[in-house]
Amino acid sequence: xxxxxxTLDTVAAVTEGGYxxxxxxxIEMDMAPKGLNEDIVRLISSRKGEPAWLLxxxxxxxxxxxxxEEPDWAKVTHPPIDYQxxxxxxAPKKKPGPKSLDEVDPELLKMYEKLGIPLRERAILAGVxxxxxxxxPIAIDAVFDSVSVATTFKDxxxxxxxIFCPISEAVHSHPELVxxxxxxxxxxxxxxxxxxxxxxxxxxxxxxxxKGVRCPMELSTYFRINARNTGQFERxxxxxxxGGHVSYLEGCTAPQRDENQLHAAVVELVAxxxxxxxxxxxQNWYPGDADGKGGIYNFVTKRGACRGARSKISWTQVExxxxxxxxxxxxILLGDDSVGEFYSVAVTTNRQQADTGTKMxxxxxxxxxxxxxxxxxxxxxxxxxxxxxxxxKNADGARxxxxxxxxxxxxxCGAHTVPYIESRNPTAKTEHEAxxxxxxxxxxxxxxxxxxxxxxxxxxxxxxxxKDVLKELPMEFAVEAQKLLAxxxxxxxx
Amino acid sequence: xNAVSQTSLQASxxxxxxxxxxxxxxxxxxxxxxxxxAAAFTRHGLPGPREEAWRYTGxxxxxxxxxxxxxxxxxxxxxxxxxLGLPDGPRLVFIDxxxxxxxxxxxxxxxxxxxAPAFGHLADNSENLVALNTMLAEDGAAIDVAPGVxxxxxxxxxxxxxxxxxxxxxxxxxxxxxGAGASLTLxxxxxxxxxxxxxxxxxxxxxxxxxxxxxxxxxxxxxxxxLSTVFAEIAARGTYDSFxxxxxxxxxxxxxxxxxxxxxxxxxxxxxxxxxxxxxADFTTVVRHDAPATASRxxxxxxxxxxxxxxxxxxxxxxxxxxKTDGYQMNQTLLLSRDAEIDSKPQLEIYADDVKCxxxxxxxxxxxxQLFYLRSRGVPEREARNILVRAFLSEAxxxxxxxxxxxxxxxxxxxxxxxxxx
Numbered sequence: 001x002x003x004x005x006x007t008l009d010t011v012a013a014v015t016e017g018g019y020x021x022x023x024x025x026x027i028e029m030d031m032a033p034k035g036l037n038e039d040i041v042r043l044i045s046s047r048k049g050e051p052a053w054l055l056x057x058x059x060x061x062x063x064x065x066x067x068x069e070e071p072d073w074a075k076v077t078h079p080p081i082d083y084q085x086x087x088x089x090x091a092p093k094k095k096p097g098p099k100s101l102d103e104v105d106p107e108l109l110k111m112y113e114k115l116g117i118p119l120r121e122r123a124i125l126a127g128v129x130x131x132x133x134x135x136x137p138i139a140i141d142a143v144f145d146s147v148s149v150a151t152t153f154k155d156x157x158x159x160x161x162x163i164f165c166p167i168s169e170a171v172h173s174h175p176e177l178v179x180x181x182x183x184x185x186x187x188x189x190x191x192x193x194x195x196x197x198x199x200x201x202x203x204x205x206x207x208x209x210x211k212g213v214r215c216p217m218e219l220s221t222y223f224r225i226n227a228r229n230t231g232q233f234e235r236x237x238x239x240x241x242x243g244g245h246v247s248y249l250e251g252c253t254a255p256q257r258d259e260n261q262l263h264a265a266v267v268e269l270v271a272x273x274x275x276x277x278x279x280x281x282x283q284n285w286y287p288g289d290a291d292g293k294g295g296i297y298n299f300v301t302k303r304g305a306c307r308g309a310r311s312k313i314s315w316t317q318v319e320x321x322x323x324x325x326x327x328x329x330x331x332i333l334l335g336d337d338s339v340g341e342f343y344s345v346a347v348t349t350n351r352q353q354a355d356t357g358t359k360m361x362x363x364x365x366x367x368x369x370x371x372x373x374x375x376x377x378x379x380x381x382x383x384x385x386x387x388x389x390x391x392x393k394n395a396d397g398a399r400x401x402x403x404x405x406x407x408x409x410x411x412x413c414g415a416h417t418v419p420y421i422e423s424r425n426p427t428a429k430t431e432h433e434a435x436x437x438x439x440x441x442x443x444x445x446x447x448x449x450x451x452x453x454x455x456x457x458x459x460x461x462x463x464x465x466x467k468d469v470l471k472e473l474p475m476e477f478a479v480e481a482q483k484l485l486a487x488x489x490x491x492x493x494x
Numbered sequence: 495x496n497a498v499s500q501t502s503l504q505a506s507x508x509x510x511x512x513x514x515x516x517x518x519x520x521x522x523x524x525x526x527x528x529x530x531x532a533a534a535f536t537r538h539g540l541p542g543p544r545e546e547a548w549r550y551t552g553x554x555x556x557x558x559x560x561x562x563x564x565x566x567x568x569x570x571x572x573x574x575x576x577x578l579g580l581p582d583g584p585r586l587v588f589i590d591x592x593x594x595x596x597x598x599x600x601x602x603x604x605x606x607x608x609x610a611p612a613f614g615h616l617a618d619n620s621e622n623l624v625a626l627n628t629m630l631a632e633d634g635a636a637i638d639v640a641p642g643v644x645x646x647x648x649x650x651x652x653x654x655x656x657x658x659x660x661x662x663x664x665x666x667x668x669x670x671x672x673g674a675g676a677s678l679t680l681x682x683x684x685x686x687x688x689x690x691x692x693x694x695x696x697x698x699x700x701x702x703x704x705x706x707x708x709x710x711x712x713x714x715x716x717x718x719x720x721l722s723t724v725f726a727e728i729a730a731r732g733t734y735d736s737f738x739x740x741x742x743x744x745x746x747x748x749x750x751x752x753x754x755x756x757x758x759x760x761x762x763x764x765x766x767x768x769x770x771x772x773x774x775a776d777f778t779t780v781v782r783h784d785a786p787a788t789a790s791r792x793x794x795x796x797x798x799x800x801x802x803x804x805x806x807x808x809x810x811x812x813x814x815x816x817x818k819t820d821g822y823q824m825n826q827t828l829l830l831s832r833d834a835e836i837d838s839k840p841q842l843e844i845y846a847d848d849v850k851c852x853x854x855x856x857x858x859x860x861x862x863x864q865l866f867y868l869r870s871r872g873v874p875e876r877e878a879r880n881i882l883v884r885a886f887l888s889e890a891x892x893x894x895x896x897x898x899x900x901x902x903x904x905x906x907x908x909x910x911x912x913x914x915x916x
Contacts (some may be wrong), residue, residue, distance in 0.1 A: 393833075436850075
């Protein structure tokens with residue numbers, strides 16, 4: 001039951017409090033000089049030995065980015081970002097491509113041990129058979145700064161026909177797929193941060209599920225920013241063909257630093273006829289100290305296209321980290337009867353700022369979307385839900401349900417709700433509800449009178465408040481997420 | 495941004511500024527206030543589609559028309575005036591933005607000054623159209639109700655008419671002040687003929703324990719533009735109850751800023767927008783809870799037919815100090831045709847923790863089960879739809895307790911339904 005034990009270990013570690021992921025690992029790094037210009041874009045491309053078409057795409061994106069302005073509509077404030085004061089490429093120095101984990105830098109392995117993530121290939125390599133009745137294992141792609149360092153279970157997946165590898169590798173092994181789908185959901189010039197990512201992305205995960213295949217295990221990517229002054233720009237591309245199914249998990253951590261680091265990722269999902277993609281995120285980047293110093297700026301573009309009939313894309317996110325979160329996982333519901341879901345918990349404390357939500361674009365007939373967003377603000381933080389539901393003219397019978405709840409803990413924080421509802425079809429139905437409240441005194445009293453401490457009581461109530469979202473997470477993540485919520489809110493209740 | 499629309503908005507703003515240069519020495523009232531408005535309008539111009547507050551209401555159709563200074567034609571206006579079927583009682587009549595004493599009936603218990611714009615103290619020139627109003631305001635009414643006086647009902651009628659086929663614009667500016675414990679029902683009717691642009695700004699200062707009921711009926715001419723802005727500030731235990739009915743105009747927007755400044759003050763901002771053809775109407779509110787234990791209620795209903803477009807933007811802001819705030823907002827839309835469109839943006843911005851705030855928003859067509867129920871009891875289709883639409887609207891009309899105004903509005907809604915294509 002290794003997975004369970006690891007989870008318990010993780011949980012035990014988490015409950016010690018503070019930001020336990022705040023260590024950095026000394027590994028020799030191969031870094032590009034600070035700054036961003038065409039030469040850096042060329043350098044990144046050449047380090048990866050990319051084909052000419054990709055370099056061209058990058059350069060086009062870069063040219064588009066130069067002409068764009070940083071968006072200012074989100075309810076976040078930060079000092080201007082100096083895009084020239086960052087390294088746009090940092091990779092652990094290593095021999096070309098580790099064949100197995102044995103060849104991976106031991107420092108790296110130690111780091112993953114500290115992280116407590118179940119990199120269980122070690123055991124598999126050592127010939128340990130999985131125990132009877134054990135939960136299906138999880139295949140992991142670990143991205144360290146900008147480079148994917150290890151992908152586990154490749155062979156098992158290959159047998160099922162599933163491709164799960166770093167995107168830099170897919171560019172070489174499956175160029176036709178990458179060329180066809182890269183930028184097809186999030187075009188290079190989509191927005192400021194997506195354009196930046198398209199120009200300088202260095203790695204990320206690539207998943208391809210062929211027709212009729214149900215991916216035999218959960219796929220997972222673990223992102224970690226390690227080097228100082230680097231920006232992390234991963235690019236994830238997931239394609240599920242007709243009738244395929246995949247559940248994908250994403251975890252994020254970063255070391256404790258006193259300067260803010262930039263993270264601008266792009267995730268593209270494509271679901272064809274009858275395909276299902278479940279994308280879960282537990283985002284726990286370093287949030288900065290109590291005064292908001294340090295911490296990650298997280299400007300992420302995530303979008304899925306339900307291209308085929310009856311396809312389904314489900315986003316679940318638990319956002320507890322980052323100094324600033326700017327993130328709107330979206331669904332384009334193109335296929336008839338396609339389904340989009342967005343379940344989100346966003347917790348902000350201290351000086352954190354989160355502006356997050358979703359976009360549901362209903363284009364096909366009888367398309368359905370569900371949005372459940374739970375925002376919790378404490379300390380001196382600001383937490384905004386910003387979402388768009390758009391029903392296009394031909395989306396007959398489209399249906400949307402949106403529920404946004406905010407919980408305020410303390411009187412120095414802010415909770416905001418900014419939904420946009422646009423409907424152009426009379427047969428469509430949209431419903432939106434939002435509430436804002438604090439933890440009710442009678443609920444607290446009830447728990448306290450039964451012997452729970454103030455903090456446990458708050459933890460329990462907050463978990464109840466978030467239950468609709470947490471139950472959407474795969475089991476391992478759900479346990480971790482619950483503890484993460486408790487830790488995030490520690491000390492914010494008085 | 496679209497380069498063409500940018501240019502036409504700028505050109506239109508230049509036109510208004512040029513008119514101000516020509517008129518500035520002839521306009522009555524506070525010159526300093528006017529100069530400040532002109533400076534703000536020079537800075538801001540007309541709002542473009544990239545301004546968040548204007549993302550759903552584009553002013554390009556307005557910018558493409560050149561508006562002139564009004565020339566009042568008395569005969570035409572009198573005929574129109576008779577056709578309105580106004581309730582009895584005191585009234586202030588404005589034609590093309592100018593006060594007309596011969597058509598008005600002044601009340602005895604309210605101090606009213608006309609002949610110059612009443613700028614008041616609440617208007618915010620950072621709103622583009624408020625700056626435009628402040629710069630060009632020709633006339634208006636200063637309405638003062640002394641403390642403790644129950645002033646009954648006062649009607650403000652605005653009639654617009656183009657000048658021999660030339661489009662005109664006018665910018666009425668009214669200021670209302672209610673002393674402590676005073677009460678007033680202010681009913682507005684906006685109507686007209688031809689192509690014109692009515693850009694009124696109304697400020698309302700409501701003192702402790704005072705109550706202002708503000709009923710607005712907008713039935714401008716089909717070619718008209720109506721962009722109005724209200725600023726209300728409510729002191730402790732005061733009440734601002736409003737209902738805004740939008741039926742007319744080609745492009746209309748009603749913007750209400752209500753600030754709950756004293757403890758236990760209350761604001762009610764209701765609206766109904768009934769649109770057809772290619773009409774566009776926008777109801778935008780900002781309610782700011784700036785004191786503890788304040789309450790706000792908003793019920794906004796849209797009924798859209800034809801190719802019309804309805805917009806609702808409602809923002810509830812709760813300041814840190816405003817603990818025990820109770821804010822509620824409901825926006826419901828019936829789309830009765832395939833080409834109608836609704837854009838809704840309810841917003842909460844909350845900085846206090848002990849509050850109860852919620853909003854809801856629904857969009858759909860008439861419930862097929864309800865229609866079937868009525869039809870199965872022998873109610874003809876059109877009548878059945880009428881019953882359901884009237885039932886849908888009734889909640890929004892709650893603040894309209896004044897019998898004559900209620901009847902007038904009900905009649906206007908019935909007339910609209912008669913003509914609505916279904």
